[in-house]
Amino acid sequence: MAQRVIKEIIDQQKIGPGYFKLVIKVPEIVAQAKIGQFVHIKWVAEDSGADPLLRRPISLNRINPAEGTMTLVYRVVGRGTKVLSKLTAGDKLDIMGPLGTGFSISEDTNRVLVIGGGVGIAPLYPLVNELVKQNKEVILLLGAESAEEVIDLSSFEEFDLELKVATMDGSLGREGFVTDYLAELEQEIDYIYTCGPMPMMKVIRDWAIDSNVAGQASLEERMGCGTGACLSCVCQVKIDGKDGWTYKKACTAGPVFPLREVIFDE
Structure with a gap:
């Protein structure tokens, strides 16, 4: 409570x-x-x-x-x-x-892909920490404008995982979008977690649908009350098992939603 x-x-x-x-x-x-x-x-x-x-x-x-x-x-x-x-x-x-509703981790997943961008990297640290504790095989992709904006990099480097970084200015890792790494994944992925800019997560959502991989996305929405009363944080999500979509409140139903249900196009 x-x-x-x-x-x-x-x-x-x-x-x-x-x-x-x-x-x-x-x-x-x-x-x-x-x-x-x-x-x-x-x-x-x-x-x-x-x-x-x-x-x-x-x-x-x-x-x-x-x-x-x-x-x-x-x-x-x-x-x-x-x-x-x-x-x-x-x-x-x-x-x-x-x-809000946080991340969930399934016992049935083994090889997990985690992708964070900008300030969206911040809430992924406790998630990665727990995934590693549960002996999941983690591939971590981090993206930012520059090396200085890759949050918690030194802490992530202490984990036993595969880590790749992309920066828009090329000051660390690959120059360009972190989502460019998706085309180079050599192993099958069981599950995806992501948080970051909407355009980044839209690319990840589309890739997840094409690859038939489930996942979760943490949305960064403006919130007035944080308790579901003001409706300032509503977002569009698909209706499970049906055509069409509905609005859900990111502060109560989220901020974590099933990745393939979130509508980023509007």
């Missing part, structure tokens, strides 16, 4: 151009959190007042039940995240969570 608490930030560091990593101790939420879920946060600072008014949804990058801490990674894209980036240890956050 989601809770609302106010807690002090333990640490916040800039980890790349416009990217920040924030650590906060919140055992009440961490004890219930699952990989792929998110929290909805608002800063409690005298100089910010009630502006911006709405909370910001941020996926869980680290979940540490032993210490009761969680780590959030985000990119500054507007006024709200800019305010958030100015906070330091000791400043307080108003936190709601854990929220």
Whole structure:
């Protein structure tokens, strides 16, 4: 069950151009959190007042039940995240969570493909960590604009997995789109997990359909309330087993959806 608490930030560091990593101790939420879920946060600072008014949804990058801490990674894209980036240890956050439907891992899958792009790499770290713990054979593809924006690269390199990177400027790995690696996969894939820009995930969705591979996609949607009341995060998904589509709320039915059901074309 989601809770609302106010807690002090333990640490916040800039980890790349416009990217920040924030650590906060919140055992009440961490004890219930699952990989792929998110929290909805608002800063409690005298100089910010009630502006911006709405909370910001941020996926869980680290979940540490032993210490009761969680780590959030985000990119500054507007006024709200800019305010958030100015906070330091000791400043307080108003936190709601854990929220949403996270990733699930099937015992029937062995060879797993994980593809992340940009800030969408952040929620994939706890997923990859769990896949490795379960002795899955993991192929990890990471894409970003530049080497500085490949989140958690050093941590991913510690895992026993196949790792390939693509950057648009060619500063690390292959120059170009991370999805270019799909055409070069030599082994059959049992399952796919992905999070990142919509155009990237559309390519992955189409490849998954052509290859008859199931998977899950974590969507990055704007959210007003985080509880399904405001309808600001609705997305189009196919109706299971039927023609046509329907709207579902990313904050409650997602943010993780079956990959082949998500409609990225509209």
